[in-house]
Amino acid sequence: MTLLLALPVGLVIGLSLGALGAGGSILTVPALVYLLGQDPHAATTMSLVIVGVSALTGVFAHRRAGRVRLGQGLAFGLLGSVGSVAGAKASSLVSPTVLLLGFSGLMVLAAVAMFARRRKRPEPAPAGDEGGGGGSGVATITRPKAGVARSVKVVVAATVVGLLTGFFGVGGGFVVVPALVLALGFDGATAVGTSLVVIALNSAVALSSRLLTQTTTVNWPLLGLFVAAAMIGVLLGNRVASRVSPDRLTTAFGIMLVLIAGYSAVQSITQLV
Numbered sequence: 001m002t003l004l005l006a007l008p009v010g011l012v013i014g015l016s017l018g019a020l021g022a023g024g025s026i027l028t029v030p031a032l033v034y035l036l037g038q039d040p041h042a043a044t045t046m047s048l049v050i051v052g053v054s055a056l057t058g059v060f061a062h063r064r065a066g067r068v069r070l071g072q073g074l075a076f077g078l079l080g081s082v083g084s085v086a087g088a089k090a091s092s093l094v095s096p097t098v099l100l101l102g103f104s105g106l107m108v109l110a111a112v113a114m115f116a117r118r119r120k121r122p123e124p125a126p127a128g129d130e131g132g133g134g135g136s137g138v139a140t141i142t143r144p145k146a147g148v149a150r151s152v153k154v155v156v157a158a159t160v161v162g163l164l165t166g167f168f169g170v171g172g173g174f175v176v177v178p179a180l181v182l183a184l185g186f187d188g189a190t191a192v193g194t195s196l197v198v199i200a201l202n203s204a205v206a207l208s209s210r211l212l213t214q215t216t217t218v219n220w221p222l223l224g225l226f227v228a229a230a231m232i233g234v235l236l237g238n239r240v241a242s243r244v245s246p247d248r249l250t251t252a253f254g255i256m257l258v259l260i261a262g263y264s265a266v267q268s269i270t271q272l273v
Contacts, residue, residue, distance in 0.1 A: 002036055003225055009035055010226040014054050014233020019249055026110050026170045029103060030260050034267075036222065040096035044169030045207070045216045046223050051171045052203030054230040055196040061235055062193030069190060073197030076176070079155055080162030080198070081205045087166025088209040101268035103168055107261035110174045111254040153183040161198065166206040171199030 009031050016027060028050050032043035062068050091099065157179035161172035173195045180191040210216065 003222055006036060006222050006225040007229045010050070010229030011233040011236075013050065013226075014057075014230035014235075015237040016233075016253060019237035026107055026174070026257065027260070029169055030107075030264055032226075033100065034264070036226075038219065038222075039217075040099045041092070042216050042218055044091060044099070044167075045210050045214075046218055046226070047169030048165070048203045048207040048210070049223060050227050050230050051169070052200050052207065053227050054234045055171060055199035055203065057231045058196040058234040058237070059193070059200060062196060065193070067189045067193030068197060069186070069194045070197060072180075072184065073194040074201060076154065076158050076161075076180070076194075077198040077201030077205075079158035080160075080165070080202050083159040083162025084166040084202045084206040085162075085209045087163040087168075088206045089166075089213060090163075091167045091169075091210075092214050097268050097271045099168075100264055101272070104261045104265035104268060106164070106168055106170070107257045107264070111257040111261070113174045113178065114250050114254045114257075150183050154179065157183065158198075162202055162205070165199070165202040166209065169206070171195075171203065173199055 013028050013031060028047040029040070029043045032038040032046055033040055038046065059068060063070070094102075157175055161175050161179075164170055164172040164175065173192075176195040176198050177188075177191045180186040180194055181188065186194065
């Protein structure tokens, strides 16, 4: 029964990751724990595989549409690699209940970040300016701040994303996308596509660290089915992203995150008490 349930659950996770780029992967751990009965530490390790492979699949789809800046995405991911290793090591030091309670808070923060991004509209570029590398010919960008301030923002954002990926097994796209828009001047579509490069790289680094330093029991058949379904979902999500209003996607996803966060928090607090 659990193996069969992995297919629709993985499909939904892939859809959200492919359509949103930012925040889609944050559903993976709660799904593995509450729907598929996995231990929280095993779930965060499995999540790194699921999120990493799904993100890599999404990279190819978005790149074909011209929505990926590969070099800058790789650079951002490499900046966060130290944070990924540190987060992976720190995760093994906390109890499963505390890990899930912290994850509840992370989901709320992700929802807030997504709602804030939804309300904050970038100003159109003046006529004659070039776009930020998106698939469309319309340029809608946010001007990056030049100099040291911009570099500091990029390094801080990359480190935070790495820590989140290593500790919680999430991609941290809800941090990456705003950072790419505000600090590097990407348009929204290109930021989503490039965020998947960062997610894939951070996931690979954090997973390598866990496998080398920790002993975690992984349900490989379950993981294989979940990954296969998620890959299909990412490809479908890429189509959804080009046809459905981003505002509607963000609103629905944000509400769902808050509800799941509330459920997870109640479960964790009950166990602690």
